Amino acid sequence: xxxxxxxxxxxxxxxxxxxxxxxxxxxxxxxxxxxxxxxxxxxxxxxxxxxxxxxxxxxxxxxxxxxxxxxxxxxxxxxxxxxxxxxxxxxxxxxxxxxxxxxxxxxxxxxxxxxxxxxxxxxxxxxxxxxxxxxxxxxxxxxxxxxxxxxxxxxxxxxxxxxxxxxxxxxxxxxxxxxxxxxxxxxxxxxxxxxxxxxxxxxxxxxxxxxxxxxxxxxxxxxxxxxxxxxxxxxxxxxxxxxxxxxxxxxxxxxxxxxxxxxxxxxxxxxxxxxxxxxxxxxxxxxxxxxxxxxxxxxxxxxxxxxxxxxxxxxxxxxxxxxxxxxxxxxxxxxxxxxxxxxxxxxxxxxxxxxxxxxxxxxxxxxxxxxxxxxxxxxxxxxxxxxxxxxxxxxxxxxxxxxxxxxxxxxxxxxxxxxxxxxxxxxxxxxxxxxxxxxxxxxxxxxxxxxxxxxxxxxxxxxxxxxxxxxxxx
Numbered sequence: 001x002x003x004x005x006x007x008x009x010x011x012x013x014x015x016x017x018x019x020x021x022x023x024x025x026x027x028x029x030x031x032x033x034x035x036x037x038x039x040x041x042x043x044x045x046x047x048x049x050x051x052x053x054x055x056x057x058x059x060x061x062x063x064x065x066x067x068x069x070x071x072x073x074x075x076x077x078x079x080x081x082x083x084x085x086x087x088x089x090x091x092x093x094x095x096x097x098x099x100x101x102x103x104x105x106x107x108x109x110x111x112x113x114x115x116x117x118x119x120x121x122x123x124x125x126x127x128x129x130x131x132x133x134x135x136x137x138x139x140x141x142x143x144x145x146x147x148x149x150x151x152x153x154x155x156x157x158x159x160x161x162x163x164x165x166x167x168x169x170x171x172x173x174x175x176x177x178x179x180x181x182x183x184x185x186x187x188x189x190x191x192x193x194x195x196x197x198x199x200x201x202x203x204x205x206x207x208x209x210x211x212x213x214x215x216x217x218x219x220x221x222x223x224x225x226x227x228x229x230x231x232x233x234x235x236x237x238x239x240x241x242x243x244x245x246x247x248x249x250x251x252x253x254x255x256x257x258x259x260x261x262x263x264x265x266x267x268x269x270x271x272x273x274x275x276x277x278x279x280x281x282x283x284x285x286x287x288x289x290x291x292x293x294x295x296x297x298x299x300x301x302x303x304x305x306x307x308x309x310x311x312x313x314x315x316x317x318x319x320x321x322x323x324x325x326x327x328x329x330x331x332x333x334x335x336x337x338x339x340x341x342x343x344x345x346x347x348x349x350x351x352x353x354x355x356x357x358x359x360x361x362x363x364x365x366x367x368x369x370x371x372x373x374x375x376x377x378x379x380x381x382x383x384x385x386x387x388x389x390x391x392x393x394x395x396x397x398x399x400x401x402x403x404x405x406x407x408x409x410x411x412x413x414x415x416x417x418x419x420x421x422x423x424x425x426x427x428x429x430x431x432x433x434x435x436x437x438x439x440x441x442x443x444x445x446x447x448x449x450x451x452x453x454x455x456x457x458x459x460x461x462x463x464x465x466x467x468x469x470x471x472x473x474x
Contacts, residue, residue: 006034006060007138007474010106011163012146014095015041015070017299018372019143019165022232024048024063025055025263026141026163032058033471037133039102041095042067051263066132070098092145092215099142099149103156109136110157139474141230144171148218151225159227159474166371166392167399168231168241168256173392175248177213177220228255230470232262233375234456234463237399259467261375261453277352280323287361293322293429294356294382295366298373301389302326303412305333306419311366313422315345318429320363325351357382364433369397378405381450383432385425390414404445407432 011027013020020040027036040048045067052063108115114136141161142150153160164171209216223229229245231238235258242256284292293315297303303311308326312334315322321344326334328349353373356362357380366385367373374396377384384406386397390413400406407428411418456463 008035008037008109008135009474010037010039010133010137010140011063011142012039012068012099012102012140013143013163013165014091014145015044017044017047018370019145020044020048021051022165022260022262022372023141023143023163024052026230026232026259027063028052028055028057028061029259029262029467030058030471031061031063033060034474035060035064035135037064037066037135037137039066039068039133041070068098068102070094089212089215092212096146096149096215099146100152103140103149103152106133107136108153108156108158109138115156139227144174144219144229145216147174147223147226148216151218151222154222154225160225161228161230161470162223162226164229164231164233167233167374167396168229168238168245169395170392171223171229172241172245173209174216174219175223175245175251177209177217224250224254226254227473228257228470231256231258232260232371233258234260234453235466236452236456236462255473257466257470259463259470261379261457261463263372274352276348276350277355280346280348280351280356281359283323283346284356284359284361287321289360290363291321292356292359292361293318293320293364293366293433294325294351294353294362295322296325296351296353296373297368297387297389298370301368301414302330303387303389304416305330307412307416308333310420310422311425314425314429317422317426320429320433321345321361323348323351323356325349325353354380364429366429369393369400371396374400375453378446378449379453381446383444383446385409385428385432387412403449405449406446 009027009030011023013023024038027038030036038048045065048065057063137158139159139161140150140153141163144162144164144166147162150160150162162171231242238256238258242258245251246254246256295311295315302308308330315324323346324334325348331347331349334347354376357365357376362380362382364385365373365377365382366387367377368389369384369386370393374384377400384397384400386400386406386408388394388397388408394413397406397408401408409420409425409428411420455461458464
């Protein structure tokens with residue numbers, strides 16, 4: 001049997017942790033077959049290095065991290081509120097032109113022959129501490145949001161793959177950006193989220209995408225040029241939307257690969273822990289099994305202070321132990337003490353989410369339903385109370401509720417129309433936890449999804465097999 005030469009794979013992402021980290025963990029898996037370089041805005045490098053400091057690489061590891069010089073690095077997130085397109089538009093305006101230059105500058109192999117690059121661009125793109133990219137690239141895989149600039153690789157003769165850090169309905173949203181909305185279409189007064197599904201023209205409407213469609217239209221028009229779409233999810237969770245995607249006139253022959261969840265089970269890999277992790281673990285170890293409420297809204301947007309106050313009141317009404325990951329500057333809105341030892345709760349500026357979800361004491365997860373959090377809660381078998389904020393989070397929350405693994409609280413998010421009262425939040429928590437008087441707990445299917453995901457990731461499972469198919473194509 002002929003020996004297949006390893007290729008050089010370039011991975012790159014938006015400078016957002018929820019986008020970068022799953023792709024980075026895919027890169028770790030790819031080192032068992034190929035050389036991998038991961039390029040990202042330079043200010044994110046430290047966190048990404050920490051994320052994979054103790055992983056087990058393949059024979060072609062480690063992943064080479066290099067920085068791209070751009071002002072669009074990860075800011076102090078936890079934005080309290082913003083209108084459509086902000087700060088998303090600012091991010092796209094800064095990142096997309098830089099990535100166009102970047103994709104024109106990297107050295108590439110075309111049919112095994114190195115091609116010329118624009119040497120005038122290279123010096124200003126790579127960070128001084130990084131080594132740059134000097135070995136020619138054979139294949140590129142990038143965040144779907146970079147699909148416009150990424151399509152330049154097609155003109156250079158280099159195959160590229162789009163990576164869905166979110167569920168595949170985001171790809172469908174990109175694909176329908178050029179579908180015009182009928183003038184009669186209006187958001188229902190009862191519809192508060194800013195991600196809306198509707199059947200008219202098979203259009204997926206994301207207001208943040210619509211507000212920035214002039215910047216993202218290249219994603220729509222060039223998606224069909226990709227050699228494949230790689231999804232951070234399991235086939236059973238993605239298949240229905242992928243089938244809709246492939247019905248598009250330009251996408252019928254598109255290869256799709258569901259290789260996730262990526263990074264959802266990385267708890268075992270980490271041997272060095274932060275001091276606050278030890279505090280949280282000791283606290284969890286003191287709690288009864290299936291008793292703790294875990295609250296976290298991700299790293300980009302959180303409820304406003306009035307909502308934080310109501311959530312705090314709900315947790316106190318519940319009289320159950322809880323952990324709440326909330327930035328220190330927002331904790332004053334809770335108006336309760338924060339003694340981390342003597343009280344039955346912890347309010348911390350950062351929490352090790354996977355470790356908490358994996359702990360037997362954890363009973364329910366109050367979450368914004370970002371796709372990474374959705375995958376993690378399914379992986380560890382924890383039901384959810386869904387509090388979506390923006391983008392794809394509502395549709396993730398709807399799907400989790402449809403699957404019987406949680407309950408959606410309506411009216412939340414950056415387009416809120418009400419302040420959800422603490423009594424309502426507490427009632428939903430009791431219902432999902434199975435302690436609501438007179439109601440049977442129907443949120444039990446999380447265990448089924450936990451088994452499905454473990455089976456998919458095991459040798460011979462769908463995610464395992466589809467990753468094996470993918471690496472053979474490079």
